[in-house]
Amino acid sequence: MLTVERLTKRFAGGKGIEDVSFQVEKGEVFGFLGPNGAGKSTTIRHILGFMKPDAGRVTVQGMDSWQHQGQLQRVLGYLPGEIAFPEGMNGKAFLDFMAELQGCGNMARRGELIDRLQFDARTPIRKMSKGMKQKVGIVAAFMHAPPLIILDEPTSGLDPLMQKVFIDLVLEEKARGTTFLMSSHSFAEIERTCDRAAIIKQGRIVAVKDIHELQSMQRKIFEVTFVNEADAHAFAAARGDEAEIRKGHTVRVAVQGDYNAFLASILPYPVRNIDVFAQNLEDIFMNYYDQSEVLA
Amino acid sequence: MSLALYRRMLSLHLKTMMNYAVGSAFYMVLMLGIYPSIASNSQAIDELVAAMPEGIGRAFNLTSGFGTAQSFISGEYYGLILVLILSVFSVLLATQLIAKLVDQGAMAYLLAAPLTRGKVAFTQASVLVTGLALIMGMTTIAGFAGAAIFLEDGALDSGRFLALNGMAFLLFFAVGGIAFLVSAVSNDEKRALGISGAITFGFFTLDLLGRLSGQLDWLRAVSLFALYRPGEIVEGSGPAPLFGAALLTIGAAAFAIGIVRFRRRDLPL
Numbered sequence: 001m002l003t004v005e006r007l008t009k010r011f012a013g014g015k016g017i018e019d020v021s022f023q024v025e026k027g028e029v030f031g032f033l034g035p036n037g038a039g040k041s042t043t044i045r046h047i048l049g050f051m052k053p054d055a056g057r058v059t060v061q062g063m064d065s066w067q068h069q070g071q072l073q074r075v076l077g078y079l080p081g082e083i084a085f086p087e088g089m090n091g092k093a094f095l096d097f098m099a100e101l102q103g104c105g106n107m108a109r110r111g112e113l114i115d116r117l118q119f120d121a122r123t124p125i126r127k128m129s130k131g132m133k134q135k136v137g138i139v140a141a142f143m144h145a146p147p148l149i150i151l152d153e154p155t156s157g158l159d160p161l162m163q164k165v166f167i168d169l170v171l172e173e174k175a176r177g178t179t180f181l182m183s184s185h186s187f188a189e190i191e192r193t194c195d196r197a198a199i200i201k202q203g204r205i206v207a208v209k210d211i212h213e214l215q216s217m218q219r220k221i222f223e224v225t226f227v228n229e230a231d232a233h234a235f236a237a238a239r240g241d242e243a244e245i246r247k248g249h250t251v252r253v254a255v256q257g258d259y260n261a262f263l264a265s266i267l268p269y270p271v272r273n274i275d276v277f278a279q280n281l282e283d284i285f286m287n288y289y290d291q292s293e294v295l296a
Numbered sequence: 297m298s299l300a301l302y303r304r305m306l307s308l309h310l311k312t313m314m315n316y317a318v319g320s321a322f323y324m325v326l327m328l329g330i331y332p333s334i335a336s337n338s339q340a341i342d343e344l345v346a347a348m349p350e351g352i353g354r355a356f357n358l359t360s361g362f363g364t365a366q367s368f369i370s371g372e373y374y375g376l377i378l379v380l381i382l383s384v385f386s387v388l389l390a391t392q393l394i395a396k397l398v399d400q401g402a403m404a405y406l407l408a409a410p411l412t413r414g415k416v417a418f419t420q421a422s423v424l425v426t427g428l429a430l431i432m433g434m435t436t437i438a439g440f441a442g443a444a445i446f447l448e449d450g451a452l453d454s455g456r457f458l459a460l461n462g463m464a465f466l467l468f469f470a471v472g473g474i475a476f477l478v479s480a481v482s483n484d485e486k487r488a489l490g491i492s493g494a495i496t497f498g499f500f501t502l503d504l505l506g507r508l509s510g511q512l513d514w515l516r517a518v519s520l521f522a523l524y525r526p527g528e529i530v531e532g533s534g535p536a537p538l539f540g541a542a543l544l545t546i547g548a549a550a551f552a553i554g555i556v557r558f559r560r561r562d563l564p565l
Contacts, residue, residue, distance in 0.1 A: 045563075045565060048407065048408060048565075049407070050404070050407065050562070050563040050565045051563065052561075052562055069407070069412060069413060070407075070410055070411055070412030070413070070415065071412075073407070073408060073409055073410040073411070074410045076408065078404070078408040080401065080404045080405075080565070082401055083401075084400045084404070084405075085402055085405065086304075086308070086397070086402040086405065086406075087308070087402070088308050089308075097300070098405065098409065100300040101298070101301065101406070101409035101410070101411060102409050102410065103410070
């Protein structure tokens with residue numbers, strides 16, 4: 001469906017992307033993960049044909065994105081990372097305009113999307129909050145039912161309830177066979193929808209992994225509060241380097257993947273409380289990146 | 297050319313275009329309204345102009361005198377005020393049609409739709425030309441209407457008046473073309489506005505200085521505005537068709553280069 005081959009673009013100042021390659025299969029939801037400034041949006045701009053690659057190419061259903069700009073857009077829906085609508089319109093006028101440009105006659109689908117995302121399409125765009133613009137952008141990306149939808153940081157600005165509505169929407173479309181490329185810097189967002197994800201850092205693809213594999217790479221921090229202080233010390237000693245004593249009864253343990261061993265190790269002690277902190281994505285990248293550099 | 301985009305852009309900018317067009321038409325009618333009282337004293341005014349330093353008369357296109365309606369209008373409106381109004385209009389609208397959309401990011405939506413960049417740029421250029429045609433068209437109609445109301449039959453030479461309007465349109469086709477080219481290659485709206493504004497008013501100033509002083513005459517050779525000589529057109533002297541063709545060529549080339557450059561460049565969207 002979508003193939004990015006050895007895509008390279010260098011900007012002045014050393015930024016850019018280098019040798020980026022990945023493939024998104026039909027019907028797949030593909031995550032594109034990376035910290036801010038890693039090159040996610042630059043890659044997406046090449047897919048949309050906004051930029052000419054220095055080397056490599058992007059093809060969508062066999063069409064080169066630079067050569068066939070204007071044609072491959074027929075099969076695309078796009079939500080930009082930073083949404084800017086043309087001035088002087090309300091949401092409805094904008095969506096009418098986009099529908100006309102896309103040559104899409106199906107207004108029923110649009111009405112249904114507006115109902116689900118719950119916003120007043122008649123609000124003038126300049127009076128819209130960020131979240132509301134995001135909703136209008138999502139409708140514009142989905143309403144013409146394109147076979148491939150590209151979403152750049154789709155849930156930024158949405159409240160948790162709307163994030164859930166959005167995720168349901170993506171999963172429904174996926175069930176209908178729509179292909180997605182979704183960029184994000186939040187692992188949680190990708191985790192719930194994607195089949196596979198590419199991790200990009202400093203303009204290079206670090207890994208393309210199955211989502212379950214990525215989940216197992218993510219370390220979780222458990223903060224366990226024991227009833228007895230002695231137990232806390234005994235537990236920390238047993239866990240070794242992974243554990244760290246916090247004020248008396250509380251121990252912090254980093255766990256990656258093997259939850260059974262962790263559960264077994266706390267079972268002997270009476271426990272008052274457990275808190276879980278997911279390691280943030282940047283830290284996962286750091287880990288992964290450091291490891292792969294060591295291996296290389 | 298995308299009709300959907302053209303309609304949308306036209307409706308977005310129609311109000312501004314109409315403001316310029318109505319303002320220009322109104323000024324035209326006003327000028328023709330006061331012309332009969334000027335005409336009865338035209339000899340005195342011609343003497344007054346003759347008494348002024350020669351450069352001043354040339355600089356503000358007053359040399360054709362006030363003997364006929366079209367020469368009065370050419371001096372009083374087409375020589376300075378219309379030129380300034382349309383310069384501002386061309387530069388502002390050309391900047392809004394491409395550079396502003398790129399700078400703000402709204403261009404991403406136009407290009408995420410199945411429109412080629414060539415189509416988008418051509419459509420935006422058409423909107424600019426439509427605006428110029430609208431303003432000049434309304435001004436021309438107002439001229440004929442004003443003449444019918446205030447002047448005696450035949451007091452306005454329609455052929456020369458049309459030629460004057462046609463030439464003014466061609467001048468701004470060229471000025472607009474250059475402003476469009478600047479807009480099409482710019483990522484920054486303010487910068488595009490600054491550059492095309494500087495080019496347009498730079499040309500204007502060179503032409504004005506060249507006319508003010510005989511010694512600076514050579515300055516006109518490098519100014520686009522030197523191809524537009526309202527005084528000569530209403531007198532029927534000077535190589536107007538040649539100048540007109542030159543303006544048309546420059547304008548068409550600038551638009552074409554703008555479209556081509558816009559197709560090939562990286563967009564920061």
